[in-house]
Amino acid sequence: MGFFNKLKEGLTKTRQGFVEKVSTVLTFNKTIDEDLFEELEETLIQADVGVNTSMKLVETMRRRVKERKLKDASQLREVMKEEIAHILVGDNDELGLNVDKDKKNVILVVGVNGAGKTTTIGKLAHRLKKENHRVLLAAGDTFRAAAIDQLLIWGQRVGVEVIHNQEGSDPGAVVFDACKSLASRRDNVLIIDTAGRLQNKTNLMEELRKVGKILARELPEANVEVLLVLDATTGQNAISQAQLFSEVVNVTGICLTKLDGTAKGGVIVGIRDELKIPVKLIGIGEGIDDLKDFQAEEFAEALFAEEEA
Amino acid sequence: MAVFSSLADKLQETFKKLKNKGKLTEADVAEAMREVRVALLEADVNFKVVKDFVGKVRERAVGQEVLESLTPGQHVVKIVHEELTSLMGSSQSKIVISPKPPTVIMLVGLQGAGKTTSGGKLANYLKKQGRQPLMVAGDIYRPAAIKQLQVLGEQLQIPVFSLGTDVSPVEIARQAMEKASAQGNDMVIIDTAGRLHINEELMDELKNIKATVHPHEILLVVDSMTGQDAVNVAESFNQELGIDGLILTKLDGDTRGGAALSAKAVTGKPIKFVGMGEKLDALEPFYPERMASRILGMGDVLTLIEKA
Ligand SMILES: Nc1nc2c(ncn2[C@@H]2O[C@H](COP(=O)(O)OP(=O)(O)OP(=O)(O)O)[C@@H](O)[C@H]2O)c(=O)[nH]1
Ligand SMILES: Nc1nc2c(ncn2[C@@H]2O[C@H](COP(=O)(O)OP(=O)(O)OP(=O)(O)O)[C@@H](O)[C@H]2O)c(=O)[nH]1
Ligand SMILES: [Mg+2]
Ligand SMILES: [Mg+2]
Numbered sequence: 038m039g040f041f042n043k044l045k046e047g048l049t050k051t052r053q054g055f056v057e058k059v060s061t062v063l064t065f066n067k068t069i070d071e072d073l074f075e076e077l078e079e080t081l082i083q084a085d086v087g088v089n090t091s092m093k094l095v096e097t098m099r100r101r102v103k104e105r106k107l108k109d110a111s112q113l114r115e116v117m118k119e120e121i122a123h124i125l126v127g128d129n130d131e132l133g134l135n136v137d138k139d140k141k142n143v144i145l146v147v148g149v150n151g152a153g154k155t156t157t158i159g160k161l162a163h164r165l166k167k168e169n170h171r172v173l174l175a176a177g178d179t180f181r182a183a184a185i186d187q188l189l190i191w192g193q194r195v196g197v198e199v200i201h202n203q204e205g206s207d208p209g210a211v212v213f214d215a216c217k218s219l220a221s222r223r224d225n226v227l228i229i230d231t232a233g234r235l236q237n238k239t240n241l242m243e244e245l246r247k248v249g250k251i252l253a254r255e256l257p258e259a260n261v262e263v264l265l266v267l268d269a270t271t272g273q274n275a276i277s278q279a280q281l282f283s284e285v286v287n288v289t290g291i292c293l294t295k296l297d298g299t300a301k302g303g304v305i306v307g308i309r310d311e312l313k314i315p316v317k318l319i320g321i322g323e324g325i326d327d328l329k330d331f332q333a334e335e336f337a338e339a340l341f342a343e344e345e346a
Numbered sequence: 347m348a349v350f351s352s353l354a355d356k357l358q359e360t361f362k363k364l365k366n367k368g369k370l371t372e373a374d375v376a377e378a379m380r381e382v383r384v385a386l387l388e389a390d391v392n393f394k395v396v397k398d399f400v401g402k403v404r405e406r407a408v409g410q411e412v413l414e415s416l417t418p419g420q421h422v423v424k425i426v427h428e429e430l431t432s433l434m435g436s437s438q439s440k441i442v443i444s445p446k447p448p449t450v451i452m453l454v455g456l457q458g459a460g461k462t463t464s465g466g467k468l469a470n471y472l473k474k475q476g477r478q479p480l481m482v483a484g485d486i487y488r489p490a491a492i493k494q495l496q497v498l499g500e501q502l503q504i505p506v507f508s509l510g511t512d513v514s515p516v517e518i519a520r521q522a523m524e525k526a527s528a529q530g531n532d533m534v535i536i537d538t539a540g541r542l543h544i545n546e547e548l549m550d551e552l553k554n555i556k557a558t559v560h561p562h563e564i565l566l567v568v569d570s571m572t573g574q575d576a577v578n579v580a581e582s583f584n585q586e587l588g589i590d591g592l593i594l595t596k597l598d599g600d601t602r603g604g605a606a607l608s609a610k611a612v613t614g615k616p617i618k619f620v621g622m623g624e625k626l627d628a629l630e631p632f633y634p635e636r637m638a639s640r641i642l643g644m645g646d647v648l649t650l651i652e653k654a
Contacts, residue, residue: 151458182497190489235599272390272573
């Protein structure tokens with residue numbers, strides 16, 4: 038199965054929840070009128086696209102209808118696809134993870150509680166190892182019960198070493214040790230797990246800022262990627278998460294998890310529109326292989342792909 | 347951090363144009379309801395729930411005399427707030443205790459919602475009331491899920507029943523009941539693995555646990571940051587399994603928490619507790635009027651309105 042079909046399969050729920058509803062709205066309404074726009078807006082909001090982005094999208098559609106003198110509702114499907122693809126692709130198309138074989142690379146993984154950080158690290162380590170990187174993990178969540186054990190199990194599954202200390206110890210110290218290890222060994226990718234924290238907790242956010250500083254100081258030459266893990270089931274709070282995490286660490290990409298469950302993949306559109314942070318990875322399950330690159334154009338294409346195939 | 351300007355501010359703005367106070371006309375209310383709608387949607391209340399709600403409030407508001415002490419904007423907020431509060435039901439922090447011990451509580455929900463942590467909090471809460479809970483490690487899938495519960499058990503000095511990861515959760519639950527009887531535990535709290543509401547196989551597993559141990563309380567644990575999908579999740583778990591109440595977690599964050607309203611509206615089941623932090627004492631009763639204020643994004647106007 039090619040990338041496209043796999044992606045399409047993983048997004049079945051998203052498509053059912055989102056695209057098919059759009060299609061239904063457009064099939065049942067033959068003429069383009071205010072009611073239709075209202076229904077489209079509701080469909081977008083229901084898909085967690087977000088109130089702002091939904092209103093903006095519908096505004097654009099109104100404009101396009103005038104410009105192109107569209108009459109039939111079915112013509113709007115193509116317009117919607119275009120506009121969504123436009124938002125998803127954006128101007129900033131630095132896609133994919135920034136990991137360089139000839140350099141030391143650090144991936145700092147951050148996010149709110151339960152978003153899927155540790156699991157994503159397991160999957161990512163597996164993938165990078167398959168791509169012949171030499172991967173090292175750091176158990177920077179020293180707070181949550183058995184968080185270290187959880188990462189150790191993933192380390193075992195993947196077959197990579199995990200730098201860790203005791204529960205309750207200083208996360209900064211673990212990160213420091215891990216940086217030293219990366220510098221002194223042949224390993225070229227260090228992935229750091231951090232404790233979940235809600236973005237309004239000042240102390241915990243300051244702790245994260247410190248981790249960022251340790252990285253900058255200890256590995257000044259390294260490629261640093263800061264991945265914000267967002268749960269796709271999240272609503273409007275995702276925006277606040279991205280904003281506030283970006284204030285303490287330089288978030289370079291988003292990994293959107295649990296896309297297998299939600300019928301609301303629209304959240305990607307809202308995030309992309311409001312945040313301008315590229316979505317780099319998506320999680321579509323709990324298994325070791327359930328991590329995919331996010332490719333905006335293909336994603337939009339898959340989202341709107343017809344049922345046959 | 348408030349990302350949104352408060353509904354009350356917006357309504358004041360809307361009603362500026364209104365010259366005399368008098369009665370709320372249909373047109374005034376219609377305009378106000380547009381703002382209310384956006385505010386609720388921005389708070390992640392499900393859009394169908396918003397639609398019903400706005401309709402109901404509109405009906406009630408039209409033709410009402412505006413109270414002397416309030417501006418028309420405040421008056422509408424007062425009505426909206428009252429209706430929201432009543433929709434979210436009464437304050438409910440009671441666990442139904444079975445006359446024939448042990449009382450069995452089962453925690454279910456999506457991945458990462460906060461089930462295991464809430465189980466620890468609940469056991470702690472019950473222990474403080476003089477009960478003797480037994481926690482049951484029924485998540486055999488997530489790496490270190492059992493260890494997580496065991497660590498909580500150690501911290502709380504509360505026993506944890508586990509049979510490792512090679513025995514089915516149904517069998518674990520069954521044997522846990524025997525253990526509780528033998529040890530004289532009067533409360534059994536079963537932790538289950540996170541699962542998607544659309545995963546039939548895993549939903550069947552929950553049904554089988556239910557059929558085996560007949561829990562007195564099946565509590566759905568819901569992350570308060572959940573978006574529009576909260577209704578589908580709550581509805582599926584309720585239809586498939588039949589839930590008795592909800593625990594809303596991570597309310598110590600800055601989410602507006604519209605999921606609370608959505609989940610309550612579609613299941614009709616009470617929100618029994620809210621999670622206010624990661625620590626094991628961060629479990630609180632649910633206060634509907636506080637939640638209503640939070641969803642509407644208003645704190646200060648409320649005191650003003652309460653006096654009216
Ligand atoms: N269905 C699904 N579940 C996922 C996905 N990613 C993670 N999960 C599950 O979500 C739950 C939480 O994942 P974790 O990796 O522990 O999340 P975390 O962000 O590290 O959590 P904390 O460290 O407690 O903040 C686990 O049950 C995972 O198996 C995904 O893409 N799809
Ligand atoms: N801030 C905050 N964090 C919470 C709260 N409840 C749970 N958490 C955190 O949320 C994360 C997930 O909690 P768990 O109890 O592991 O969630 P779960 O539902 O058992 O997860 P799975 O078993 O993977 O499905 C952990 O980091 C918890 O510490 C809460 O009320 N507030
Ligand atoms: Mg973790
Ligand atoms: Mg758990």
